Amino acid sequence: MSALKELVAKAARGSVIQSSIRYSDEEAEFDIPVTVLKGAGTGGTIWIQAALHGDEYDGAPAIKQLSREIDPARLNGTIIFVPILNVTAFKAQQNASPVDNVNLNRVFGPERKGSFSYRFGRFICDLICENADQMIDLHGGGQYLDVCRFVMASVVGEKAEIVEKMAYHCGAELVHLENGADNPKLYAELSRKGVPAVLIENGGGLEALPEAVEKHKRSVMSILRLLGYLDGKPEERSGVPVTESADMYFSDGGLMLFRRGIGDEVRKGDVLLRVMRYDSTEYEIKCPIEKGVILSIHTAAIVKDGQYAVMVGKT
Ligand SMILES: [Zn+2]
Known part of the structure:
Protein backbone atom coordinates (compact mmCIF):
# COMPACT_ATOMS: atom_id res chain seq x y z
CA MET A 1 0.00 0.00 0.00
CA PRO A 241 -17.15 20.89 -29.96
CA VAL A 242 -13.68 21.01 -31.50
CA THR A 243 -13.25 18.08 -33.87
CA GLU A 244 -9.50 18.30 -34.35
CA SER A 245 -6.64 20.64 -33.55
CA ALA A 246 -3.38 21.71 -35.16
CA ASP A 247 -0.27 22.64 -33.15
CA MET A 248 2.29 24.90 -34.79
CA TYR A 249 5.80 25.83 -33.68
CA PHE A 250 8.19 28.68 -34.54
CA SER A 251 10.70 27.65 -37.21
CA ASP A 252 13.15 30.45 -36.31
CA GLY A 253 13.74 32.77 -33.39
CA GLY A 254 13.16 36.49 -33.57
CA LEU A 255 10.80 39.32 -32.74
CA MET A 256 7.04 38.87 -33.01
CA LEU A 257 5.53 41.64 -35.15
CA PHE A 258 1.91 40.50 -35.24
CA ARG A 259 -0.36 37.92 -33.67
CA ARG A 260 -4.05 37.09 -33.48
CA GLY A 261 -5.81 36.59 -30.14
CA ILE A 262 -7.37 33.63 -28.33
CA GLY A 263 -10.93 32.90 -29.35
CA ASP A 264 -10.47 34.53 -32.78
CA GLU A 265 -12.23 32.74 -35.61
CA VAL A 266 -9.82 32.06 -38.44
CA ARG A 267 -9.91 30.57 -41.93
CA LYS A 268 -7.39 28.70 -44.04
CA GLY A 269 -4.50 30.96 -45.11
CA ASP A 270 -5.16 33.67 -42.51
CA VAL A 271 -1.94 34.98 -40.97
CA LEU A 272 -1.84 33.93 -37.30
CA LEU A 273 1.62 35.26 -36.40
CA ARG A 274 4.39 37.21 -38.13
CA VAL A 275 7.98 37.08 -36.93
CA MET A 276 11.08 39.08 -37.81
CA ARG A 277 14.19 36.89 -37.75
CA TYR A 278 17.42 38.25 -36.31
CA ASP A 279 18.67 38.92 -39.85
CA SER A 280 15.57 41.18 -40.32
CA THR A 281 13.82 38.86 -42.82
CA GLU A 282 10.26 37.89 -41.94
CA TYR A 283 8.06 34.79 -41.94
CA GLU A 284 4.42 34.05 -41.21
CA ILE A 285 2.50 31.20 -39.64
CA LYS A 286 -0.84 30.69 -41.37
CA CYS A 287 -4.03 28.86 -40.48
CA PRO A 288 -3.78 25.30 -41.90
CA ILE A 289 -7.44 24.31 -41.49
CA GLU A 290 -10.60 25.44 -43.33
CA LYS A 291 -12.33 27.08 -40.39
CA GLY A 292 -11.32 27.15 -36.77
CA VAL A 293 -10.74 29.07 -33.58
CA ILE A 294 -7.48 30.01 -31.85
CA LEU A 295 -7.28 27.94 -28.68
CA SER A 296 -3.87 29.15 -27.55
CA ILE A 297 -1.26 31.55 -28.88
CA HIS A 298 2.24 32.78 -28.01
CA THR A 299 2.15 36.26 -26.46
CA ALA A 300 5.76 37.31 -25.74
CA ALA A 301 7.64 39.66 -28.06
CA ILE A 302 10.64 37.35 -28.40
CA VAL A 303 10.24 33.86 -29.86
CA LYS A 304 12.70 30.98 -29.98
CA ASP A 305 12.97 28.39 -32.71
CA GLY A 306 11.05 25.24 -31.85
CA GLN A 307 8.87 27.07 -29.32
CA TYR A 308 5.11 26.56 -29.30
CA ALA A 309 3.42 29.22 -31.45
CA VAL A 310 -0.29 28.54 -31.78
CA MET A 311 -3.01 25.89 -31.48
CA VAL A 312 -6.02 26.10 -33.79
CA GLY A 313 -9.10 24.02 -33.17
CA LYS A 314 -11.42 22.96 -36.00
CA THR A 315 -15.00 23.89 -35.20
ZN1 LIG B 1 -0.19 22.85 -19.70
Whole structure:
Protein backbone atom coordinates (compact mmCIF):
# COMPACT_ATOMS: atom_id res chain seq x y z
CA MET A 1 0.00 0.00 0.00
CA SER A 2 1.38 3.41 -0.92
CA ALA A 3 1.94 6.00 1.80
CA LEU A 4 -0.82 8.12 0.27
CA LYS A 5 -3.35 5.28 0.37
CA GLU A 6 -2.49 4.69 4.01
CA LEU A 7 -2.85 8.40 4.79
CA VAL A 8 -6.31 8.54 3.21
CA ALA A 9 -7.42 5.31 4.87
CA LYS A 10 -6.36 6.49 8.33
CA ALA A 11 -7.84 9.99 8.01
CA ALA A 12 -10.97 10.68 10.04
CA ARG A 13 -14.17 11.43 8.15
CA GLY A 14 -14.82 15.15 7.90
CA SER A 15 -11.14 16.10 8.21
CA VAL A 16 -8.49 17.98 6.21
CA ILE A 17 -4.92 16.68 6.10
CA GLN A 18 -1.86 18.51 4.81
CA SER A 19 0.88 16.15 3.71
CA SER A 20 3.26 15.39 0.89
CA ILE A 21 4.22 12.59 -1.46
CA ARG A 22 7.90 11.67 -1.63
CA TYR A 23 9.42 11.06 -5.04
CA SER A 24 12.97 9.91 -5.48
CA ASP A 25 15.06 8.22 -8.13
CA GLU A 26 18.69 8.42 -9.29
CA GLU A 27 18.09 11.81 -10.97
CA ALA A 28 15.71 13.72 -8.71
CA GLU A 29 14.32 13.82 -5.21
CA PHE A 30 11.50 16.05 -3.94
CA ASP A 31 8.22 16.26 -2.02
CA ILE A 32 4.91 16.94 -3.77
CA PRO A 33 2.49 18.84 -1.52
CA VAL A 34 -0.99 17.34 -1.08
CA THR A 35 -4.13 18.37 0.78
CA VAL A 36 -6.61 15.58 1.43
CA LEU A 37 -10.23 16.46 2.20
CA LYS A 38 -11.96 13.39 3.56
CA GLY A 39 -15.67 14.05 3.50
CA ALA A 40 -18.12 13.25 6.27
CA GLY A 41 -20.24 11.44 3.69
CA THR A 42 -19.25 8.32 1.79
CA GLY A 43 -18.32 8.41 -1.89
CA GLY A 44 -15.47 7.99 -4.33
CA THR A 45 -12.12 9.74 -4.52
CA ILE A 46 -11.19 12.45 -7.00
CA TRP A 47 -7.63 13.64 -7.71
CA ILE A 48 -7.40 17.35 -8.65
CA GLN A 49 -4.00 18.69 -9.70
CA ALA A 50 -2.31 21.75 -11.17
CA ALA A 51 1.14 22.73 -12.47
CA LEU A 52 1.83 19.55 -14.41
CA HIS A 53 3.54 22.21 -16.53
CA GLY A 54 5.75 24.27 -14.23
CA ASP A 55 5.05 27.68 -15.77
CA GLU A 56 1.24 27.49 -15.67
CA TYR A 57 0.05 29.40 -12.64
CA ASP A 58 -3.75 29.57 -12.79
CA GLY A 59 -4.53 26.17 -11.29
CA ALA A 60 -2.44 26.21 -8.09
CA PRO A 61 -4.19 29.17 -6.39
CA ALA A 62 -7.57 27.76 -7.48
CA ILE A 63 -6.71 24.51 -5.68
CA LYS A 64 -5.39 26.29 -2.59
CA GLN A 65 -8.58 28.34 -2.31
CA LEU A 66 -10.87 25.36 -2.90
CA SER A 67 -9.05 23.28 -0.28
CA ARG A 68 -9.89 25.99 2.27
CA GLU A 69 -13.41 26.75 1.04
CA ILE A 70 -14.88 23.26 0.63
CA ASP A 71 -16.32 22.11 3.94
CA PRO A 72 -15.44 18.42 4.52
CA ALA A 73 -18.61 18.13 6.63
CA ARG A 74 -20.59 18.66 3.40
CA LEU A 75 -18.39 16.50 1.20
CA ASN A 76 -19.29 12.99 0.03
CA GLY A 77 -16.10 11.01 -0.57
CA THR A 78 -12.52 12.26 -0.73
CA ILE A 79 -10.64 14.94 -2.67
CA ILE A 80 -6.89 14.66 -3.13
CA PHE A 81 -5.67 18.15 -4.04
CA VAL A 82 -2.20 18.47 -5.60
CA PRO A 83 -1.54 22.20 -6.22
CA ILE A 84 1.95 21.79 -7.70
CA LEU A 85 2.59 18.47 -9.41
CA ASN A 86 5.75 19.07 -11.44
CA VAL A 87 7.83 20.46 -8.56
CA THR A 88 11.23 20.66 -10.30
CA ALA A 89 9.72 22.38 -13.37
CA PHE A 90 7.78 24.80 -11.15
CA LYS A 91 10.89 25.80 -9.20
CA ALA A 92 12.75 26.35 -12.48
CA GLN A 93 9.82 28.51 -13.77
CA GLN A 94 9.56 26.44 -16.91
CA ASN A 95 7.11 24.13 -18.65
CA ALA A 96 9.23 20.98 -18.40
CA SER A 97 11.50 19.77 -15.64
CA PRO A 98 15.13 20.92 -16.02
CA VAL A 99 16.18 17.35 -15.15
CA ASP A 100 15.47 16.16 -18.71
CA ASN A 101 13.46 18.95 -20.42
CA VAL A 102 10.75 16.50 -21.49
CA ASN A 103 7.11 17.65 -21.54
CA LEU A 104 5.48 15.64 -18.73
CA ASN A 105 2.22 15.57 -20.66
CA ARG A 106 3.77 13.72 -23.63
CA VAL A 107 5.21 10.65 -21.91
CA PHE A 108 2.26 8.25 -22.08
CA GLY A 109 2.26 7.41 -25.80
CA PRO A 110 3.58 4.30 -27.55
CA GLU A 111 7.10 5.80 -27.46
CA ARG A 112 8.65 5.20 -24.04
CA LYS A 113 12.05 6.53 -23.00
CA GLY A 114 14.01 6.08 -19.82
CA SER A 115 14.50 9.66 -18.65
CA PHE A 116 13.13 11.32 -15.50
CA SER A 117 9.82 12.65 -16.87
CA TYR A 118 8.90 9.18 -18.20
CA ARG A 119 9.55 7.64 -14.79
CA PHE A 120 7.90 10.45 -12.85
CA GLY A 121 4.90 10.36 -15.19
CA ARG A 122 4.49 6.63 -14.62
CA PHE A 123 4.82 7.11 -10.84
CA ILE A 124 2.05 9.76 -10.84
CA CYS A 125 -0.19 7.77 -13.16
CA ASP A 126 0.10 4.65 -10.97
CA LEU A 127 -0.56 6.72 -7.85
CA ILE A 128 -3.72 8.23 -9.34
CA CYS A 129 -4.95 4.80 -10.51
CA GLU A 130 -4.32 3.36 -7.05
CA ASN A 131 -6.04 6.17 -5.18
CA ALA A 132 -8.64 7.90 -7.32
CA ASP A 133 -11.82 7.25 -9.31
CA GLN A 134 -11.62 10.43 -11.42
CA MET A 135 -9.06 13.15 -12.16
CA ILE A 136 -9.08 16.86 -13.08
CA ASP A 137 -5.89 18.39 -14.52
CA LEU A 138 -5.82 22.21 -14.35
CA HIS A 139 -3.59 23.97 -16.88
CA GLY A 140 -2.97 27.63 -17.68
CA GLY A 141 -1.22 28.12 -21.01
CA GLY A 142 2.19 29.12 -19.70
CA GLN A 143 4.41 32.17 -19.39
CA TYR A 144 4.34 32.81 -23.13
CA LEU A 145 0.93 31.41 -24.01
CA ASP A 146 -2.60 32.69 -23.58
CA VAL A 147 -5.31 30.03 -23.69
CA CYS A 148 -9.07 29.90 -24.18
CA ARG A 149 -11.15 28.26 -21.49
CA PHE A 150 -11.23 24.86 -23.16
CA VAL A 151 -11.24 21.25 -22.11
CA MET A 152 -9.47 18.22 -23.60
CA ALA A 153 -10.43 14.63 -22.88
CA SER A 154 -10.27 11.13 -24.33
CA VAL A 155 -13.53 9.27 -24.77
CA VAL A 156 -12.08 5.81 -24.50
CA GLY A 157 -13.03 2.65 -22.61
CA GLU A 158 -16.05 1.80 -20.48
CA LYS A 159 -16.24 5.13 -18.71
CA ALA A 160 -16.22 7.32 -21.84
CA GLU A 161 -19.67 8.59 -21.00
CA ILE A 162 -18.48 10.00 -17.65
CA VAL A 163 -15.50 11.67 -19.35
CA GLU A 164 -17.85 13.32 -21.83
CA LYS A 165 -20.14 14.57 -19.08
CA MET A 166 -17.20 15.99 -17.10
CA ALA A 167 -16.02 17.80 -20.24
CA TYR A 168 -19.38 19.32 -21.16
CA HIS A 169 -20.35 20.39 -17.63
CA CYS A 170 -17.26 22.33 -16.56
CA GLY A 171 -18.23 25.65 -18.14
CA ALA A 172 -15.60 25.53 -20.89
CA GLU A 173 -16.18 27.53 -24.07
CA LEU A 174 -14.72 24.81 -26.29
CA VAL A 175 -14.58 21.05 -25.86
CA HIS A 176 -11.99 18.91 -27.63
CA LEU A 177 -12.72 15.19 -27.31
CA GLU A 178 -10.78 12.49 -29.14
CA ASN A 179 -10.62 8.71 -29.09
CA GLY A 180 -7.37 8.69 -27.12
CA ALA A 181 -5.78 5.54 -28.55
CA ASP A 182 -2.19 6.78 -28.95
CA ASN A 183 -2.55 10.09 -27.13
CA PRO A 184 0.61 10.63 -24.99
CA LYS A 185 -1.10 12.88 -22.42
CA LEU A 186 -1.84 11.94 -18.81
CA TYR A 187 -5.61 12.40 -19.06
CA ALA A 188 -5.68 9.99 -22.01
CA GLU A 189 -3.61 7.36 -20.21
CA LEU A 190 -5.88 7.60 -17.16
CA SER A 191 -9.03 7.30 -19.25
CA ARG A 192 -7.50 4.26 -21.00
CA LYS A 193 -6.92 2.75 -17.55
CA GLY A 194 -10.51 3.36 -16.46
CA VAL A 195 -10.03 6.60 -14.49
CA PRO A 196 -12.12 9.30 -16.22
CA ALA A 197 -10.00 12.45 -16.57
CA VAL A 198 -10.22 15.90 -18.14
CA LEU A 199 -7.63 18.61 -18.82
CA ILE A 200 -8.95 22.16 -18.39
CA GLU A 201 -7.07 25.11 -19.93
CA ASN A 202 -7.72 28.70 -18.92
CA GLY A 203 -5.61 31.82 -18.35
CA GLY A 204 -1.92 32.03 -19.17
CA GLY A 205 0.83 34.58 -18.80
CA LEU A 206 3.35 35.42 -16.12
CA GLU A 207 0.90 35.47 -13.23
CA ALA A 208 -2.36 33.88 -12.13
CA LEU A 209 -5.10 36.44 -12.76
CA PRO A 210 -8.04 36.37 -10.30
CA GLU A 211 -10.51 35.95 -13.17
CA ALA A 212 -8.75 32.83 -14.50
CA VAL A 213 -8.42 31.38 -10.98
CA GLU A 214 -12.15 31.94 -10.45
CA LYS A 215 -13.01 30.15 -13.70
CA HIS A 216 -10.90 27.14 -12.70
CA LYS A 217 -12.66 27.05 -9.33
CA ARG A 218 -16.08 27.14 -10.99
CA SER A 219 -15.09 24.30 -13.32
CA VAL A 220 -13.96 22.13 -10.42
CA MET A 221 -17.06 22.90 -8.33
CA SER A 222 -19.31 21.99 -11.24
CA ILE A 223 -17.59 18.63 -11.77
CA LEU A 224 -17.72 17.91 -8.01
CA ARG A 225 -21.49 18.50 -8.10
CA LEU A 226 -21.92 16.49 -11.30
CA LEU A 227 -20.18 13.49 -9.74
CA GLY A 228 -22.03 13.75 -6.42
CA TYR A 229 -19.10 14.85 -4.22
CA LEU A 230 -21.04 18.01 -3.37
CA ASP A 231 -24.75 18.73 -3.34
CA GLY A 232 -26.11 21.20 -5.84
CA LYS A 233 -26.55 21.46 -9.55
CA PRO A 234 -23.61 21.37 -11.95
CA GLU A 235 -23.36 23.99 -14.68
CA GLU A 236 -25.58 23.48 -17.72
CA ARG A 237 -24.11 21.56 -20.63
CA SER A 238 -21.93 23.99 -22.60
CA GLY A 239 -19.01 24.19 -25.00
CA VAL A 240 -18.55 24.24 -28.77
CA PRO A 241 -17.15 20.89 -29.96
CA VAL A 242 -13.68 21.01 -31.50
CA THR A 243 -13.25 18.08 -33.87
CA GLU A 244 -9.50 18.30 -34.35
CA SER A 245 -6.64 20.64 -33.55
CA ALA A 246 -3.38 21.71 -35.16
CA ASP A 247 -0.27 22.64 -33.15
CA MET A 248 2.29 24.90 -34.79
CA TYR A 249 5.80 25.83 -33.68
CA PHE A 250 8.19 28.68 -34.54
CA SER A 251 10.70 27.65 -37.21
CA ASP A 252 13.15 30.45 -36.31
CA GLY A 253 13.74 32.77 -33.39
CA GLY A 254 13.16 36.49 -33.57
CA LEU A 255 10.80 39.32 -32.74
CA MET A 256 7.04 38.87 -33.01
CA LEU A 257 5.53 41.64 -35.15
CA PHE A 258 1.91 40.50 -35.24
CA ARG A 259 -0.36 37.92 -33.67
CA ARG A 260 -4.05 37.09 -33.48
CA GLY A 261 -5.81 36.59 -30.14
CA ILE A 262 -7.37 33.63 -28.33
CA GLY A 263 -10.93 32.90 -29.35
CA ASP A 264 -10.47 34.53 -32.78
CA GLU A 265 -12.23 32.74 -35.61
CA VAL A 266 -9.82 32.06 -38.44
CA ARG A 267 -9.91 30.57 -41.93
CA LYS A 268 -7.39 28.70 -44.04
CA GLY A 269 -4.50 30.96 -45.11
CA ASP A 270 -5.16 33.67 -42.51
CA VAL A 271 -1.94 34.98 -40.97
CA LEU A 272 -1.84 33.93 -37.30
CA LEU A 273 1.62 35.26 -36.40
CA ARG A 274 4.39 37.21 -38.13
CA VAL A 275 7.98 37.08 -36.93
CA MET A 276 11.08 39.08 -37.81
CA ARG A 277 14.19 36.89 -37.75
CA TYR A 278 17.42 38.25 -36.31
CA ASP A 279 18.67 38.92 -39.85
CA SER A 280 15.57 41.18 -40.32
CA THR A 281 13.82 38.86 -42.82
CA GLU A 282 10.26 37.89 -41.94
CA TYR A 283 8.06 34.79 -41.94
CA GLU A 284 4.42 34.05 -41.21
CA ILE A 285 2.50 31.20 -39.64
CA LYS A 286 -0.84 30.69 -41.37
CA CYS A 287 -4.03 28.86 -40.48
CA PRO A 288 -3.78 25.30 -41.90
CA ILE A 289 -7.44 24.31 -41.49
CA GLU A 290 -10.60 25.44 -43.33
CA LYS A 291 -12.33 27.08 -40.39
CA GLY A 292 -11.32 27.15 -36.77
CA VAL A 293 -10.74 29.07 -33.58
CA ILE A 294 -7.48 30.01 -31.85
CA LEU A 295 -7.28 27.94 -28.68
CA SER A 296 -3.87 29.15 -27.55
CA ILE A 297 -1.26 31.55 -28.88
CA HIS A 298 2.24 32.78 -28.01
CA THR A 299 2.15 36.26 -26.46
CA ALA A 300 5.76 37.31 -25.74
CA ALA A 301 7.64 39.66 -28.06
CA ILE A 302 10.64 37.35 -28.40
CA VAL A 303 10.24 33.86 -29.86
CA LYS A 304 12.70 30.98 -29.98
CA ASP A 305 12.97 28.39 -32.71
CA GLY A 306 11.05 25.24 -31.85
CA GLN A 307 8.87 27.07 -29.32
CA TYR A 308 5.11 26.56 -29.30
CA ALA A 309 3.42 29.22 -31.45
CA VAL A 310 -0.29 28.54 -31.78
CA MET A 311 -3.01 25.89 -31.48
CA VAL A 312 -6.02 26.10 -33.79
CA GLY A 313 -9.10 24.02 -33.17
CA LYS A 314 -11.42 22.96 -36.00
CA THR A 315 -15.00 23.89 -35.20
ZN1 LIG B 1 -0.19 22.85 -19.70
